[in-house]
Amino acid sequence: DTAVSQTPKYLVTQMGNDKSIKCEQNLGHDTMYWYKQDSKKFLKIMFSYNNKELIINETVPNRFSPKSPDKAHLNLHINSLELGDSAVYFCASSRTGGRTEAFFGQGTRLTVV
Amino acid sequence: QQPVQSPQAVILREGEDAVINCSSSKALYSVHWYRQKHGEAPVFLMILLKGGEQKGHEKISASFNEKKQQSSLYLTASQLSYSGTYFCGTEIDGNKLVFGAGTILRVKS
Numbered sequence: 601d602t603a604v605s606q607t608p609k610y611l612v613t614q615m616g617n618d619k620s621i622k623c624e625q626n627l628g629h630d631t632m633y634w635y636k637q638d639s640k641k642f643l644k645i646m647f648s649y650n651n652k653e654l655i656i657n658e659t660v661p662n663r664f665s666p667k668s669p670d671k672a673h674l675n676l677h678i679n680s681l682e683l684g685d686s687a688v689y690f691c692a693s694s695r696t697g698g699r700t701e702a703f704f705g706q707g708t709r710l711t712v713v
Numbered sequence: 714q715q716p717v718q719s720p721q722a723v724i725l726r727e728g729e730d731a732v733i734n735c736s737s738s739k740a741l742y743s744v745h746w747y748r749q750k751h752g753e754a755p756v757f758l759m760i761l762l763k764g765g766e767q768k769g770h771e772k773i774s775a776s777f778n779e780k781k782q783q784s785s786l787y788l789t790a791s792q793l794s795y796s797g798t799y800f801c802g803t804e805i806d807g808n809k810l811v812f813g814a815g816t817i818l819r820v821k822s
Contacts, residue, residue, distance in 0.1 A: 631808065641798055643755070643812040655808055690754060698804025699743045699762065704754035 603627050606691050606705035613681055614713055621676045621708045623691030631697045632674040634666060635690045637707075643690070649674050650697065681712045714739065716803045718813035725791045725820050733786040733816045735801030744777050744784040745802035745810065748795075755800060758786075791820045 604625045613619050625632060634646040646658050647666040654666065663679045674691060691705040716737045723731050735744060742763050747755040761777035761784060773795075777784045788795055798815045805811055 633810065635812075641749075641815050643800060643815075645809060645811050648809055650808055692810075694810070697808035698745075698802075698810040699760075701745065701757040701760055702747075702755075702802070702810055703757070706754050 603703050604691060604693055604705040606689075606708050608708060609706060610709050610711075612711045612713065615681055615683060617681050618677070618679045619681060619710070620678070621689055621691075621710075623674050623676070623705055625672055625691075625693040625703070627693060627695075627703060628672075629693040629695050629703075630671070631694045632668070633692045633694075633702070634674065634676050635692060636660075637688045637690060639687075646676075647674075648697075678710075681710075683712050686710055686712045714805055715811045716744075716801050716813040718799075718801055718816050720816060721814070722817040723819070725818070727793060727820055727822055728790050729820075731788045731791060731818060733788075733799050733801075733818070734783065735785070735803075735813055736781075736783045737803050739782070739803075739805060741777070741779055741782050741784075741803055743804045744775070746775055746784075746786050747800045747802065747812075748797045749800065749815075750797040758799075788818070791818075793820050793822060796820045 631650045633648045636644045667675045688707045692702045694700045694702040744761045746758040749755040772789045775786045800812045802812045
């Protein structure tokens with residue numbers, strides 16, 4: 601069983617489109633994150649959710665919005681996609697925030713053309 | 714706010730040792746270490762909590778000096794499988810795990 605699963609694994613889309621990336625964890629964790637990894641491999645935190653409540657909203661464009669229908673899911677919706685949004689997006693979860701290990705999904709490689 | 718890692722990259726021959734450092738300008742409550750291989754997700758190696766402990770994982774160990782706000786990852790007798798990018802992560806603002814820029818480790822035969 602995959603602990604943290606993301607779909608899709610690859611996403612190619614045109615500028616201006618709206619897309620969503622889904623994330624599910626079956627670990628019973630309370631905290632979920634979204635990270636963006638650019639071509640320089642830097643892992644930038646975008647959002648974190650604790651028990652369905654957004655607790656930290658990074659200074660990312662408001663075209664990005666996290667949506668959590670329940671504790672096990674944290675989806676990322678992106679409006680009006682731009683070329684600079686091309687990156688690998690990782691979902692992760694942890695039992696209790698930053699003091700317990702984080703488990704990462706396999707990543708979604710987003711390419712905006 | 715993210716931790717600072719050094720060196721940026723290191724090349725080793727099999728059997729050699731390496732040290733990767735991580736430091737923060739803020740008080741640290743925990744330090745995480747992850748390894749990411751090309752095209753894969755980061756994988757957890759170990760976590761060190763406030764208390765200055767040292768942990769080991771096979772031939773990989775780490776130390777945490779909370780007074781100096783530093784952690785070091787030690788890789789001994791490196792193997793080809795150790796190649797990848799190593800990230801340290803720190804908890805800030807209570808519930809936020811942020812990562813350093815990563816250290817690329819390449820082990821050659």
